[in-house]
Amino acid sequence: MSxxxxxxxxxxxxxxxxxxxxxxxxxxxxxxxxxxxYIFISPWLIGFLLLTVWPIAxxxxxxxxxxxxxxxxxxxxxxxxxxxxxxDQLFRTSLGVTFAFVLVAVPLKLFFxxxxxxxxNKNLKAMHLYRTAIYFPxxxxxxxxxSVLWRNMFSLDGYVNHVLGWFGIQGVGWISNPNTSLGTxxxxxxxxxxxxxxxFLAGLKQIPSELYDSSSVDGAGKTRQFxxxxxxxxxxxxxxxxxxxxxxxxxxxTSAFIIxxxxxxxxxxxxxxxxxxxxxxxxxxGYASALAxxxxxxxxxxxxxxxxxxxxxxxxxxEGGKAK
Amino acid sequence: MTASRLKSSKLAxxxxxxxxxxxxxYPVIWWLGASLKKTEEMALPTIWPAVPMWENYxxxxxxxxxxxxxxxxxxxxxxxxxxxxxxxxxSAVVAYGFARLQFxxxxxxxxxxxxxxxxxxxxxxxxxxxxxxxxGWVDSYLPLILPHFFGGGAFFVFLLVQFIRGIPRxxxxxxxxxxxxxxxIFTRIIFPLLKxxxxxxxxFTFIWSWDDFFGQVLYLSSVEKYxxxxxxxxxxxxxxxxxxxxxxxxLLSIVPxxxxxxxxxxxxxxxxTTTGLKx
Numbered sequence: 001m002s003x004x005x006x007x008x009x010x011x012x013x014x015x016x017x018x019x020x021x022x023x024x025x026x027x028x029x030x031x032x033x034x035x036x037x038y039i040f041i042s043p044w045l046i047g048f049l050l051l052t053v054w055p056i057a058x059x060x061x062x063x064x065x066x067x068x069x070x071x072x073x074x075x076x077x078x079x080x081x082x083x084x085x086x087x088d089q090l091f092r093t094s095l096g097v098t099f100a101f102v103l104v105a106v107p108l109k110l111f112f113x114x115x116x117x118x119x120x121n122k123n124l125k126a127m128h129l130y131r132t133a134i135y136f137p138x139x140x141x142x143x144x145x146x147s148v149l150w151r152n153m154f155s156l157d158g159y160v161n162h163v164l165g166w167f168g169i170q171g172v173g174w175i176s177n178p179n180t181s182l183g184t185x186x187x188x189x190x191x192x193x194x195x196x197x198x199x200f201l202a203g204l205k206q207i208p209s210e211l212y213d214s215s216s217v218d219g220a221g222k223t224r225q226f227x228x229x230x231x232x233x234x235x236x237x238x239x240x241x242x243x244x245x246x247x248x249x250x251x252x253x254t255s256a257f258i259i260x261x262x263x264x265x266x267x268x269x270x271x272x273x274x275x276x277x278x279x280x281x282x283x284x285x286g287y288a289s290a291l292a293x294x295x296x297x298x299x300x301x302x303x304x305x306x307x308x309x310x311x312x313x314x315x316x317x318x319e320g321g322k323a324k
Numbered sequence: 325m326t327a328s329r330l331k332s333s334k335l336a337x338x339x340x341x342x343x344x345x346x347x348x349x350y351p352v353i354w355w356l357g358a359s360l361k362k363t364e365e366m367a368l369p370t371i372w373p374a375v376p377m378w379e380n381y382x383x384x385x386x387x388x389x390x391x392x393x394x395x396x397x398x399x400x401x402x403x404x405x406x407x408x409x410x411x412x413x414x415s416a417v418v419a420y421g422f423a424r425l426q427f428x429x430x431x432x433x434x435x436x437x438x439x440x441x442x443x444x445x446x447x448x449x450x451x452x453x454x455x456x457x458x459x460g461w462v463d464s465y466l467p468l469i470l471p472h473f474f475g476g477g478a479f480f481v482f483l484l485v486q487f488i489r490g491i492p493r494x495x496x497x498x499x500x501x502x503x504x505x506x507x508x509i510f511t512r513i514i515f516p517l518l519k520x521x522x523x524x525x526x527x528f529t530f531i532w533s534w535d536d537f538f539g540q541v542l543y544l545s546s547v548e549k550y551x552x553x554x555x556x557x558x559x560x561x562x563x564x565x566x567x568x569x570x571x572x573x574x575l576l577s578i579v580p581x582x583x584x585x586x587x588x589x590x591x592x593x594x595x596x597t598t599t600g601l602k603x
Binding site for chain 2: 033034035036037038039040041043044045046047048050051052054055056058059062069116119120122124129130132133134136137139140143144145146148149151152153158159162191243244247250251253254257258272275276279280285288289291292293295296299303
């Protein structure tokens with residue numbers, strides 16, 4: 001079900017002439033569905049106002065205060081922001097760690113999920129078995145259970161080092177070594193590429209097979225087809241996965257909290273963990289709110305850049321004319 | 325391409341996919357074996373222990389002197405039950421409003437709904453916590469359950485809107501001629517037809533709130549109310565970790581999600597496909 005056909009449905013149901021539109025606007029029926037519409041969306045609307053709009057406003061106010069839950073908030077002006085940017089070494093560290101994580105983990109995940117999705121898009125027997133097996137790690141992915149598993153497997157005398165030992169490689173304590181600890185978290189996140197992959201798969205299934213047929217008649221090879229048909233046709237889906245992947249990666253919490261607790265030497269001190277500790281361990285609610293707003297701005301700017309750049313590489317069928 | 329070449333390329337694909345599947349599942353397979361190992365055996369490269377320690381499961385189940393894991397599973401399932409009910413009922417109602425009814429600012433509200441998909445939770449979590457704290461709801465399940473009763477989350481509303489748009493409008497029109505109101509059309513026509521996607525909503529809600537560790541850490545503090553995830557964290561934080569027991573209990577903790585996934589696997593993939601993510 002594509003969005004385009006849904007829009008066409010809407011257009012059909014609307015009266016075409018101005019008079020028709022006007023009479024419909026004033027009819028009792030119209031105002032009735034107006035009220036009914038708001039009644040139906042009210043659960044979401046109330047929740048949105050109560051749990052999103054109000055908290056956002058509140059958090060903006062709190063970011064200019066000092067507040068520990070015990071006393072009333074005290075207005076301190078932009079001092080929280082000044083402290084964060086000028087004096088807070090942990091802020092810089094956690095931002096650096098988080099950017100490193102996003103820059104490596106997101107492309108890796110996109111790459112693997114696209115490659116596997118293309119394999120899964122072939123017409124083979126028992127495909128659903130492979131799909132289930134490959135999706136499985138993502139199903140259990142965010143759970144604390146997997147973090148426990150990872151912590152054990154990658155410890156100094158853990159399983160991974162024994163396997164490496166067969167090949168004569170002397171492993172390190174992957175989690176206790178500051179040079180490799182972030183790598184193990186990236187590996188964990190890449191292992192869970194399932195949902196990204198399923199979305200790619202849905203996108204691949206919508207590419208008309210005639211495109212491949214006619215291009216192979218014209219003598220195009222597999223590589224050429226990949227770069228000239230698959231990638232352009234898949235670019236909107238790729239864009240969707242990229243935007244949500246970046247947003248999700250910035251908020252990575254559970255594995256850093258359970259597996260490494262941010263260490264060793266803060267090498268995995270992710271931004272979300274920093275924010276959590278400021279707010280709910282030190283109860284510096286004002287300071288943490290300022291951190292939250294900085295995170296929001298970073299994500300907004302990156303998403304904005306993503307949208308701007310997307311004009312140069314994302315190909316929408318409806319704009320570029322029907323591809324033949 | 326000749327038939328034999330086609331066959332060999334199929335075989336190559338099968339081999340590659342089998343290899344990838346094994347690689348993906350390998351940690352899970354190792355996990356199964358490790359949950360039955362003694363601590364000394366843990367690091368050995370063998371998958372299966374010489375003598376399986378079934379007592380890892382029975383001892384792990386009762387690792388806390390006060391409560392067994394049955395208690396923690398009970399807590400989590402009770403919370404899940406409310407979450408699923410809330411998400412299924414309210415997301416269907418909201419989606420029907422957006423998909424079928426004409427009202428002022430509909431497009432505006434719908435774009436806002438989609439925008440909230442991108443909002444990082446960290447921005448709202450602190451004021452929400454302060455608010456729940458003010459109501460005296462911290463250390464109760466209310467902050468974890470209540471949000472599901474407000475439309476169940478933007479993603480589900482979007483998913484159901486896409487699905488409802490695929491239901492022929494002629495059905496609505498026919499019911500309207502028979503005298504049904506918009507409410508009647510929803511309860512008698514749309515809601516029953518939504519069943520397959522509502523299964524998807526239920527599964528996703530179940531699995532995601534099972535894994536919502538952040539919320540549980542934040543709002544549940546007394547051991548009596550702990551969920552399975554929090555009980556596991558308590559286990560990890562012990563002075564000397566009994567890895568065999570811990571891995572055994574971790575493995576049990578994913579069983580409900582796995583069962584739900586396999587029972588409804590068909591709906592799961594279909595549900596994602598109906599979102600029509602094409603751009």
